[in-house]
Amino acid sequence: MKHLIEKFYKRNTIFTGRAVGFRVDEVVLPNGKHATREYMDHPGAVAVIPFVDKDTIIMVRQYRHPVGRVTLEVPAGKLDKGEKPMACVKRELQEETGYRAAEIIKLNSFWPTPAFANEVIHIYSATNLVPAKQNPDEDEFIDTVKVKYAQALKMVKNGKIKDSKTVIAILWHACFQNNK
Amino acid sequence: MKHLIEKFYKRNTIFTGRAVGFRVDEVVLPNGKHATREYMDHPGAVAVIPFVDKDTIIMVRQYRHPVGRVTLEVPAGKLDKGEKPMACVKRELQEETGYRAAEIIKLNSFWPTPAFANEVIHIYSATNLVPAKQNPDEDEFIDTVKVKYAQALKMVKNGKIKDSKTVIAILWHACFQNNK
Numbered sequence: 001m002k003h004l005i006e007k008f009y010k011r012n013t014i015f016t017g018r019a020v021g022f023r024v025d026e027v028v029l030p031n032g033k034h035a036t037r038e039y040m041d042h043p044g045a046v047a048v049i050p051f052v053d054k055d056t057i058i059m060v061r062q063y064r065h066p067v068g069r070v071t072l073e074v075p076a077g078k079l080d081k082g083e084k085p086m087a088c089v090k091r092e093l094q095e096e097t098g099y100r101a102a103e104i105i106k107l108n109s110f111w112p113t114p115a116f117a118n119e120v121i122h123i124y125s126a127t128n129l130v131p132a133k134q135n136p137d138e139d140e141f142i143d144t145v146k147v148k149y150a151q152a153l154k155m156v157k158n159g160k161i162k163d164s165k166t167v168i169a170i171l172w173h174a175c176f177q178n179n180k
Numbered sequence: 181m182k183h184l185i186e187k188f189y190k191r192n193t194i195f196t197g198r199a200v201g202f203r204v205d206e207v208v209l210p211n212g213k214h215a216t217r218e219y220m221d222h223p224g225a226v227a228v229i230p231f232v233d234k235d236t237i238i239m240v241r242q243y244r245h246p247v248g249r250v251t252l253e254v255p256a257g258k259l260d261k262g263e264k265p266m267a268c269v270k271r272e273l274q275e276e277t278g279y280r281a282a283e284i285i286k287l288n289s290f291w292p293t294p295a296f297a298n299e300v301i302h303i304y305s306a307t308n309l310v311p312a313k314q315n316p317d318e319d320e321f322i323d324t325v326k327v328k329y330a331q332a333l334k335m336v337k338n339g340k341i342k343d344s345k346t347v348i349a350i351l352w353h354a355c356f357q358n359n360k
Contacts, residue, residue, distance in 0.1 A: 001243075001250045003321065004241060004242060004321050004322070004323065005243050014194065014202065015194045015202060015218075017204065017218040019218050019296070020218050022194065022195060022202040022220070027245055029319055029321065036197075036198070038195075038198065038199050039246040040202070061181070062184060063181075063186050064291075064294040064295055065186055065188075065217040065219070066217065066220075066296065066297055066298040067291055067294045067298055067300075069294075070181045070184050070185065071291075071294055108336075108337075109342060110342045110344055111251075111342050111344060113292040113293060113297065113299060113344065114244040114246055114251055114343055115244055116199070116220060117220070117246055117293065117296070117297070118247055118248075139211070139213060139215060141184050141209065141210050142184070156288075157288075157355075162289060162291050162294070162300075163291055163294055164293065167290055168347055168348060171348065171351035171352065174351075174354075175333075175337075175354045175355060
């Protein structure tokens, strides 16, 4: 693969924010020329598809400023500094849905946009849910809703659900888990 | 949904790059407090899963600096200014694979990371491929490879394929197209 690999030459941090940052690194191309790579620096995140029963999942509605829409997504959240993904998924599940899960299984890890961000999202499924205290973040405005899995799959197909981690979690279940 | 919606207050453009930009907008939360939203400004993109026969797809290997890896992805590319997605997918298909397609069908549009980017990716499938002149971008280093669809689906499942648009294109086909 050597003929494809770019060598890191110089970091150029444009912005370091509260949640994410932005860099324009300089790299050396396989042909020796220099080029720049503009991308977002992100701490990584987790997402979880929680099943309250075998046909019903818990989702969240929230406003996403970059796309200017209220979205329907699976519960998710950024990793805190030094936080392990499994600890994060338990925390976010309880904060956003008011449930703990007796069983949490890793489905996959994916890159939302590997050309323009270093973000990795780890997706889990959660079953055997037990009610617990809901602790939403202050200044986070979300609605928690129960949705039939079959309905969510239909909303992926007809484009009503557009968020990558949610699309992947729902399709993953249909492909690899549903008929186990 | 009014109780969820943030109002736009002020744009703050941190960086305008060659390919993407970065903004820290100020918004008004549903409770009247002000908050900032850090996100990447992206022109949008297309991706295409091209079938050379019913069992075989064309993919590209390339180095992605943000994640520091050579990835295996479906052909894709950013929209040029004012470019329609269908024109872009035809252009990128020919540039990256050396094929034109007699049939191109829209599968879906999705947001890779709606909390941190306004990027939309439109996914298509292409069939009835006809060889044409390959025109790779200058200074773009990619390998074009033919992969059995069943093998690609396995690589999604075992985590060897991690790119969101590629994962979605492959799972979409398994869920909605394969057994039509």
